[in-house]
Amino acid sequence: MSDIRIDAPGINFEKLNEELRTGLGETVYGGSSYHAGVLIVHLTAEAADADAGRARQIVSAHDASQKTAGQVAAEEKTAALARLREMDMDDWADATADEQMVVIWQVLKDMQAILGG
Amino acid sequence: MASTKTESDTSWATPHVFTAGELVTSTIMNGLKDNVLALKDPAYGVADIDEASDYTTTSTAWVDVDGAGATLTLEVETGGGNVLVGFTGGMRPSSSAAYYMKLNISVDGTDVAGDDGIAASNATEREVVSFVWLVTGLSAGRHTFKLRWKMSSASGTGTLYAGAGTTDLDTHPQFWVMEV
Numbered sequence: 001m002s003d004i005r006i007d008a009p010g011i012n013f014e015k016l017n018e019e020l021r022t023g024l025g026e027t028v029y030g031g032s033s034y035h036a037g038v039l040i041v042h043l044t045a046e047a048a049d050a051d052a053g054r055a056r057q058i059v060s061a062h063d064a065s066q067k068t069a070g071q072v073a074a075e076e077k078t079a080a081l082a083r084l085r086e087m088d089m090d091d092w093a094d095a096t097a098d099e100q101m102v103v104i105w106q107v108l109k110d111m112q113a114i115l116g117g
Numbered sequence: 118m119a120s121t122k123t124e125s126d127t128s129w130a131t132p133h134v135f136t137a138g139e140l141v142t143s144t145i146m147n148g149l150k151d152n153v154l155a156l157k158d159p160a161y162g163v164a165d166i167d168e169a170s171d172y173t174t175t176s177t178a179w180v181d182v183d184g185a186g187a188t189l190t191l192e193v194e195t196g197g198g199n200v201l202v203g204f205t206g207g208m209r210p211s212s213s214a215a216y217y218m219k220l221n222i223s224v225d226g227t228d229v230a231g232d233d234g235i236a237a238s239n240a241t242e243r244e245v246v247s248f249v250w251l252v253t254g255l256s257a258g259r260h261t262f263k264l265r266w267k268m269s270s271a272s273g274t275g276t277l278y279a280g281a282g283t284t285d286l287d288t289h290p291q292f293w294v295m296e297v
Contacts, residue, residue: 021271030177032174034173034174038185042177
């Protein structure tokens with residue numbers, strides 16, 4: 001195994017890890033570690049010199065604002081929980097059938113997000 | 118705040134062997150006294166963690182938890198024999214229950230436990246991870262102890278919370294060694 005140390009402040013570690021895994025492949029990429037703005041990319045014994053350069057390119061091209069599917073799902077779950085907790089049902093009896101359907105539809109969507117469906 | 122690390126070497130010296138009829142001098146008696154004090158104050162090292170960012174890894178091979186620095190590396194000179202190594206910290210073993218986070222320690226560059234190390238967990242919730250490990254039969258001299266970890270897959274992210282201000286997880290791990 002060989003390590004590459006790269007100064008990389010402000011990364012989205014999970015997203016970058018996903019990009020490195022996809023870009024380098026499982027047989028070359030042995031994971032990475034991150035602390036205090038320093039990223040260490042761990043390459044397996046199968047890695048060639050070109051893989052180290054490829055790893056640096058991937059880190060350089062990384063956009064920290066991009067999220068993994070798992071992070072997006074987690075954010076949607078948190079938002080759905082917040083919406084359900086703050087839902088005001090005081091006007092339910094006065095709402096039209098269409099308005100009630102809108103509320104029911106939103107509740108079902110939020111429950112789906114929370115349950116991960 | 119910042120992490121603090123204290124390392125204290127042993128003051129143990131090989132005890133004097135008396136011979137029949139030998140005159141007991143103050144030098145000899147002070148040597149005995151110094152060794153008693155050495156037993157009272159054995160070699161130890163402790164790292165109290167308070168960092169600006171948490172530690173994370175997806176490494177599938179054993180790596181230092183603090184590969185970017187040396188906060189979780191302890192170096193002490195011992196008188197030879199056994200050393201206790203301990204760790205307590207708040208951790209998130211993985212973002213998915215499908216992956217395991219594994220912990221180990223190395224002594225002078227060699228991991229003390231093979232296979233999956235000292236402890237492994239695949240909990241997706243935050244939990245306390247704590248262990249004590251007895252290292253036996255060390256030679257007298259300077260030794261280096263490191264906290265190590267790895268994941269079962271590069272798809273899983275292990276996290277050690279390091280007092281970095283993460284909401285409700287602003288916890289402070291401790292890594293220590295003590296000669297016994």
